[in-house]
Amino acid sequence: MKLKLVYFGSSLAGKSTNVKKLYEILKEKNIAKGDFVNMETDEQRTLFVEMFVSSIDIDGVNVDVKILTTPGQFRLHPLRKVIMKEVDGLVFVVDSSIERKQVNFLVLRETAAVLKEQGEDLMRFPVVVQYNKRDLPDAMPVEEMQVIYNPWDTDFVEAVAIEGKGVLETFVKALKNILIAKTWKE
């Protein structure tokens, strides 16, 4: 079975950090296949996509999860559309910094629009919300963020991606939600 999991969120929210850490963690556990593919600009901003494949055996069924990030910069919006094609599940990486309050929300709205163009409804999608950068002094309280950024009322994880905190938990929850959603669809 092949699944596609995309990390989205505002620019600099920590999508690439999440996916890089996740790759390291899964590689260590021998459940990441091959390389980490990465297209970024000189300033370490994602230009197009990063991806790797994780191969997991669940009850004798091989599940390949392709993990991708979208570029968060608004000018790269057309490329985000391309990456979102036939996505099975999403991780919404939210920057906890109060300064990013508005921009987090704009990305949420824009992602909903992209999926709508593809005939999908973001609100009915398997999603995990990750509140990243919990280490920042100006991090917003989680309760406040829940109201704005978790309209699904789905699982959320508090993370410090740069230290690897919450990274694996986010992935496990995302995978769980995808598998459950697929089950109900059939």
Next chain:
Amino acid sequence: MELDLIEYEIEDSIKNKISKVLENLVSKTSAHIVVLSDDAGRIVDIKGKETAEDRSEFIASLMSGIFGAASEMSKMLSVEELDLLQFEGKKVDVIIKAIKPRFLIGILVDKGVALGSVRLFLREASQELEEIFSNIKLVPAKKIKVDVKTLEEKLSRIIGA
């Protein structure tokens, strides 16, 4: 609660037909690789020298990404619908072509192979593939028993969270 998770796959007899078309294309063009994927980069089949699974997954993803990006650009510039994309490297040439309804075929050939003839063979192959896809049947594939309650525990155990 026990639930079945079902994914649909292409019937075996059709897979064989597709495989023949691709093999034929490889031998006519001496291609390094011929990849057939859907527009989201999920591989249907791959033939040629480069068939290591993890790398081919990436190749298919990037091909669909490049083609998708070029299609978006065409739309924005109001160019007609993108059908074929070609780019040249120092040693190899790459052609990616749309296959109706929503597939892509990518071919990588050495410099020196006449591109005109590659495109010709590619068009022939796409016609055959479009014919095949126009009456495709899907069959249920592998099942996973999903117990919603214990799924997260199970995943945590497997992945080690």
